[in-house]
Amino acid sequence: MAITFQPSAYSGLVDQENGMVSRxxxxxxxxxxxxxxxxxxxxxxxxxxxxQVEKPGDFFVSSMGEESVILCRDREGEIHVFLNSCxxxxxxxxxxxxxxxxxxxxxxxxxxxxxxxxLVGVPFYKDAYHEELDKSQxxxxxxxxxxxxxxGIWASWDPNAPDFLEYIGGFKTYLDILFDGWDGSxxxxxxxxxxxxxxxxxxxxxxxxxxIGDRYHNISHRSVDLVGIGPSxxxxxxxxxxxxxxxxxxxxxxxGHGTVMFLRPEDAQPVESYQNDPVVAEYFYQCEIARxxxxxxxxxxxxxPGTIFPNMSFLPRQPRSIAVWHPRGPDxxxxxxxxxxxxxxPPEVKEFLRQxxxxxxxxxxxxxxxDMENWNYAHSASxxxxxxxxxxNYQMGMGYAVTDFEDGGLKLDGTVLDTTKARxxxxxxxxxxxxxxxxxxxxxxxxxxxxxxxxxxx
Amino acid sequence: MADIVNLFEVEPGQTIRLYSEATAEVVSNPRDxxxxxxxxxxxxxxxxxxxxxxxxxxxxxIELVAE
Numbered sequence: 001m002a003i004t005f006q007p008s009a010y011s012g013l014v015d016q017e018n019g020m021v022s023r024x025x026x027x028x029x030x031x032x033x034x035x036x037x038x039x040x041x042x043x044x045x046x047x048x049x050x051x052q053v054e055k056p057g058d059f060f061v062s063s064m065g066e067e068s069v070i071l072c073r074d075r076e077g078e079i080h081v082f083l084n085s086c087x088x089x090x091x092x093x094x095x096x097x098x099x100x101x102x103x104x105x106x107x108x109x110x111x112x113x114x115x116x117x118x119l120v121g122v123p124f125y126k127d128a129y130h131e132e133l134d135k136s137q138x139x140x141x142x143x144x145x146x147x148x149x150x151x152g153i154w155a156s157w158d159p160n161a162p163d164f165l166e167y168i169g170g171f172k173t174y175l176d177i178l179f180d181g182w183d184g185s186x187x188x189x190x191x192x193x194x195x196x197x198x199x200x201x202x203x204x205x206x207x208x209x210x211x212i213g214d215r216y217h218n219i220s221h222r223s224v225d226l227v228g229i230g231p232s233x234x235x236x237x238x239x240x241x242x243x244x245x246x247x248x249x250x251x252x253x254x255x256g257h258g259t260v261m262f263l264r265p266e267d268a269q270p271v272e273s274y275q276n277d278p279v280v281a282e283y284f285y286q287c288e289i290a291r292x293x294x295x296x297x298x299x300x301x302x303x304x305p306g307t308i309f310p311n312m313s314f315l316p317r318q319p320r321s322i323a324v325w326h327p328r329g330p331d332x333x334x335x336x337x338x339x340x341x342x343x344x345x346p347p348e349v350k351e352f353l354r355q356x357x358x359x360x361x362x363x364x365x366x367x368x369x370x371d372m373e374n375w376n377y378a379h380s381a382s383x384x385x386x387x388x389x390x391x392x393n394y395q396m397g398m399g400y401a402v403t404d405f406e407d408g409g410l411k412l413d414g415t416v417l418d419t420t421k422a423r424x425x426x427x428x429x430x431x432x433x434x435x436x437x438x439x440x441x442x443x444x445x446x447x448x449x450x451x452x453x454x455x456x457x458x
Numbered sequence: 459m460a461d462i463v464n465l466f467e468v469e470p471g472q473t474i475r476l477y478s479e480a481t482a483e484v485v486s487n488p489r490d491x492x493x494x495x496x497x498x499x500x501x502x503x504x505x506x507x508x509x510x511x512x513x514x515x516x517x518x519x520i521e522l523v524a525e
Contacts, residue, residue, distance in 0.1 A: 105490040110515060112493055121493050123515040 007441035014437040019395035019426070021433050023382040026203040031440075032330035039310050039439045040065025042158040042448070044167045046312040046324055047071050047081055049338060050151045051191050057100040057115055063326045063334070064155060069143070070094050070104065071153055074116040079148060081155045082117050083141035093140070097195075104140070113140050150179035150187035152322075160445045168308060169451065170413030171257040174250075177303045178316040181342045183290035184299075189320075189340040192354055196337040196362040202375035204311055204325040204333040205436070210371060211305045211313035211323065212258040213249045213428030215419060216396070220370045227366070240271045241302055246407065249397075249417040251428045254451045256309025256435025258428030260419075262302040266408035280352045283345060297410040309435050319357040331379065337361060394433070397425030463519045465491050473523040476514060478503050481523060485511060492516050 013022040013031075025031050045064045048071045052060040059072035061084060068084035070093075086093050086106035093104040093113060103120065105112040112121030117140040122133060144159040154164055161167065168175060181188025200207070210217065245262035252258065270288035274280040292299040303316040311325040319339065326334040339357045341350045361368050381387060397417050405416035417425040442448045465487065468474070472484045474496065480503070482496035494514045501507040 101490075102486070102488045102495075103490065103493065105488070105492045107492070110492045112490070112513070121513045121515065123517065 007443075010437045010440045014433045015391065016430060016434050016437070019393065019398050019430060020391035021394055022391050023388050025433075025436070026205060026379065027330055027383045027388060029330050032203075032327070034440060035327065036065050038442075039436070040067075040157075040327070042156065042161060042439065042445065043310050044145070044147075044154045044156045044161060044164055044308075045310075046308070046322065047146075047153045047155050049191050050079065050148055050153060052098065053079060055100065057102055058098075059094065059096075059101060059104075059115070060098045061094055061096065063324075063336075064143075064157065066327055068092060069155070070140075072115050074114070075102075076116070078116070079146070079153065080115070080117060081143040081146050081153065082113075083143075085141070086111055087119065087138040087140065111138075117142050150176070151189065152179060158445060162445065162449055166449075167255065168257065169252055169255050171252050171255065171259070171306075171308065173298065173301070173413070174259045174261070174303050174306050174316060175308070175314075177301065178314050178320070178322070178340070181344065182284060182287035183342075184294040185344075188343055190343045192339050192341045192350055193357070196335075198335055198363040199328070200333045200335055200372055200375060201331060202333055202372075202379040203330055204327040205432075206375040206379060207323070207325045207333065207335070207371070208307050208309075208311055208313060209429045209432055210375070212307035212432050213251070213260040213305070213425070215247070215249070215260055216424040216426070217371075217374065220374055221367055224366045224370065241273060243271075244268065245302060246418060247420045247423065248405070248412070249401075249419055249425045249428050250412060251401070251415045251417070251431035252413075253415060253431030253434050256432055256439075257307065258414075258431050259306030260304040260428070262304065263407060263410070264300040264302060266300070268300060274352070277348070277352055279346065279348050283349045287342070297408075300410060307432065309432065310439075318353075319360045320353075321357065321361060331383070333375075394426045394430050397422060397427055398430070400425070401427045461521075463516075463522060465489075465494060465516050465519065468494060468522070473499065473525075474514070475520045475523050477518045477520055480504075480507065482512075482514060494519065 013025050047062045048060045053071055053073040056073055056075045056077060059070055062069050062071050070082045070084045073079050084092050084094055088111045089108055091106050091108040093106045103112045103114055110123040114120045119135040119138045122129060125131060143155040143157060145156040145161050147154050147164040149164060179187055179189055242262045244265045248263055249260050270285055270292060272281055272285055274284055305315055307313045313323045315321050322338040324336045328334045341353050360366060401415045401417040403415050405412045417427045419425045438448060466489055468484055468487055470484050470486055473481055475481050480501040481499045483499055484494050485497050486495045496514045497511050498507040
């Protein structure tokens with residue numbers, strides 16, 4: 001049966017009421033093409049980190065959806081994000097991953113652009129264009145919306161997108177845990193090492209939904225836990241931190257973001273961790289004390305993996321990192337992972353974390369290998385004619401979440417599912433796909449900013 | 459006819475002769491193999507250019523002028 005993907009069709013593909021999602025949205029090339037238009041040109045997307053472009057002329061080539069973009073700092077020190085495409089014939093004007101340059105020169109016909117995007121060099125400008133070409137009209141395409149939030153550079157192609165802080169809403173609490181120092185100091189993080197990049201033969205939504213709150217797949221990582229090479233010397237590093245904690249899934253379905261977390265008891269105290277190295281153990285212990293003093297009740301939050309709709313996921317504690325799931329066709333995702341450490345951490349702590357990150361994450365990391373196996377084979381086993389006739393099941397925990405969660409005087413924004421006893425739920429995934437459906441159906445941000453009207457775009 | 463000038467090897471301070479018969483001193487080289495930043499030393503077609511800074515395209519560079 002041919003499917004016509006008119007906006008109204010998406011409510012059938014994501015059946016929110018019954019907790020089911022069609023496999024078509026993962027494997028269908030027409031839907032994938034629509035996603036590029038309806039999601040990746042309208043949402044706020046993570047582009048890079050300011051520390052990647054510290055000096056004038058520094059650049060880092062990133063992606064927004066499928067499209068290559070240049071993050072760079074101009075001669076005046078201002079940060080920009082440009083479409084990496086010459087205005088003459090579309091050739092990439094920058095084919096390096098990163099570097100420093102006074103100009104971006106197109107290798108095709110030689111048009112060149114300054115680091116503020118201005119067209120400054122046109123071959124044969126005098127003789128062939130007779131000096132009549134208006135260079136000011138042919139600058140590189142600049143993103144209309146960009147923000148540097150605590151060092152993270154975000155951008156949107158939609159001039160009518162809401163401000164970034166409105167876009168993330170109450171999820172700011174969890175994003176701040178990622179970018180602030182471990183002691184709670186404002187924006188106290190920096191990048192360490194390079195950016196890990198690798199391809200995964202899977203649709204980009206598999207990892208996005210995995211990170212938004214899939215506690216159910218922990219069985220996949222059992223072998224890592226059994227190996228017991230965590231930095232605390234035995235088993236998982238964070239088991240002691242979680243003693244007596246509630247397990248909560250927090251979703252912001254009107255925005256599509258979500259995370260899982262543990263909420264420590266009111267009377268919890270900092271505990272030692274990273275006992276494999278006394279210097280590292282002491283550093284984090286003192287940071288925990290400082291953060292508890294600085295943040296009060298919020299210190300109780302032990303933030304876990306999360307996803308900011310559509311394709312930025314993160315681990316705010318350890319291994320502290322950002323992942324972007326760049327779509328590269330319905331069946332391919334290019335994964336980029338940035339790693340963060342406290343700016344003021346001693347070198348020994350940074351090196352300890354670097355080793356820990358390498359062991360845990362990326363294509364050679366113990367945990368990420370498990371995940372890729374799942375995404376790869378789930379995707380390939382969902383592409384066939386028979387497989388596509390059947391929906392995925394997202395019914396776990398339906399009807400058990402609350403929107404007025406409070407514990408010991410700490411109120412949490414968002415829709416909260418207590419999974420302490422259940423140990424898993426799928427409300428965050430349902431929120432993610434509900435938002436996906438809204439993006440695919442809505443005409444513009446007037447419809448997408450549903451929180452302003454208290455309703456749904458669908 | 460002079461050999462093609464390899465722009466990657468041109469250093470600031472060197473003098474080049476251009477297609478327009480102008481001469482210019484290289485101010486900086488972005489090392490993209492396509493452009494040079496120069497200051498005009500002479501310009502028979504447009505004397506007002508002398509002293510001005512400009513970008514010069516590789517195909518406009520005829521040769522290096524010997525010191």
